[in-house]
Amino acid sequence: MKIAKDIMDTLLSIQQDMDSMTHKFDDLNFSQVHCLHWIGTMENPNVTKIAAELRMTTGAVTKICKKLSDKNYIVKYQNPENNKEVYYRLTEKGQAIYEAHEVIHDKAHHCQTDVIDRYSIDEQRVILKFLQDIYALMNNEAEQVTEMVENKEKPDA
Helix, strand or coil: CHHHHHHHHHHHHHHHHHHHHHHHCCCCCHHHHHHHHHHHHCCCCCHHHHHHHHCCCHHHHHHHHHHHHHCCCEEEEEECCEEEEEEEEECHHHHHHHHHHHHHHHHHHHHHHHHHCCCCHHHHHHHHHHHHHHHHHHHHHHHHHHHHHHHHHCCCC
16 A cells, blocks of 8 residues: 555656646746647647647637737737638747747656666566556546536526
């Protein structure tokens, strides 16, 4: 039981550290930094494409993009051939965050790969299975919370 608690405590610490890391990027949160990442990476990024990459709803991404626009990290634009679709591009300020995030992301990737390489292939498979199970559990819990919130918002009939 002690090992299980240590694992859960470590996962929580990782999550908290990931959340606090993005605060080093001006006044942006984790989702906002990663939204900038996808806007900087994609060709003609729109809410639908960004939402798919972030695994978020289009409504949530719309709110994030509004905040990023208000803070002058991104600007909206439209294709003259299709005025219905709204796209985003990074401003100079957004580009600076995008580039800094890419450097940090690359360094983290190399460090993480070095750690993973310390384990045998069989150990890596166990780690992967564990992480996939935790991820599935977290998604299930998130869906349950969403359902509870949606059910509370419905008026009693």
